[in-house]
Amino acid sequence: MDNFESVIRTELSFLGSQLVEEILKESTILYVEKDTELVRDGQFIKVIPIVLNGLIKVFTRYEEKELLLYYIKPLESCVMSFSACLENSPSQIIAVTEEKTTVLLLPVSKIHQWVKNYSNFNQLFFQQYNIRYTELLKTINHLVNDKLDVRLYNYLIDKKNLTQKNPIKISHRQIANELGTAREVISRVLKKLENEEKVKQHTNEIEVFE
Amino acid sequence: MDNFESVIRTELSFLGSQLVEEILKESTILYVEKDTELVRDGQFIKVIPIVLNGLIKVFTRYEEKELLLYYIKPLESCVMSFSACLENSPSQIIAVTEEKTTVLLLPVSKIHQWVKNYSNFNQLFFQQYNIRYTELLKTINHLVNDKLDVRLYNYLIDKKNLTQKNPIKISHRQIANELGTAREVISRVLKKLENEEKVKQHTNEIEVFE
């Protein structure tokens, strides 16, 4: 916990020192390995996570097909857990760690109380809702307007920026899942992007050029 | 106002009578004609609307293409206006009345105060965020998984249920816009649905069968 305390104090300072101290007191820290499923579709949620470091990816599943929705970066949270917790409804999304990740877990039992007593606490929620809502809108617009080559290229650039790695280690199958399409299609489109010199494929890795 | 006061009192009663009275005191009622643009893309928002009767449709525009996102039904509000107002960021969506509509307008100036003093008030926001988030997820899943015939059929059924009219008065062009596709495509797919006896086209009207 110790190494994160100061980070939390500064980054969440807009909540007011009293609330921050209470959060520090009541919350627990969870260390999660890469590729761990944190939230399952239809699951009920008992804690609200705030990512401290690492990366979580969130996607939706519907009739076998998946689609990547967005990433939860450090100091962000998952809005599905808000609504799932405040309305006690099951999650509609799936969350998986993309990297080794550290999460601060706020107990739901305290949330209602904090919402009541610390009006600033709501600001956190509204902020996060806003981020995700915007992100979903962006996803929708890309789905409607962009062909797969553009979507794939944007996807790779995003991935590069988020993970700060340039030859990206990922299989075609994995990409296909995250973009809601088939493996062969990704192979084909990647080849096309390679011809256009936008990417370069190495063994098990893809290098992106911007 | 008078005819709506009792409706508001009962339907918003979970906010507590004190807050409800204050809302009634500070808010204004707006009567809007059909097909009126209420919120423009990029606009800053000064009021938070709650629909009292009628219907508002919300869509997104990106590179000339539009897509219907969802409808705001009576006693619902627009989350974009929450975030736009609380974060003072411009709207990312477009809102247009689908029918003659009456809206209760809460002044932004009071919102911050209410959020602070009435913890129940937040419940309203969270509820609405949840509704829209779910709706966007549904839209995304349909976009990824369903072919146009299914999307069109669902669209028509939704429209039927929302407006409570069965032969639906709408042009092919209008439908094409709301589904983010071209007019000819809608003509073709409607014909296909007609052959399957799922709809029947009359002049300027479409009848849906369930």
Add this chain to the structure above:
DNA sequence: GAGTAGTGGTGACTATTGTCACTGCAAAAC
């Protein structure tokens, strides 16, 4: 070394959707 599983490449074919060009029709405008 044979077998097996995961990955990527490819050709061929199909289905779906988008686009273009042109027609007919009906209501509104002149």
Add this chain to the structure above:
DNA sequence: GTTTTGCAGTGACAATAGTCACCACTACTC
């Protein structure tokens, strides 16, 4: 009346994406 405008129907074609079948390569297991 004639003209104009908007809507709908349609055939032809192109582009995009999804599917199937099959091969090649690598790495790991037994």
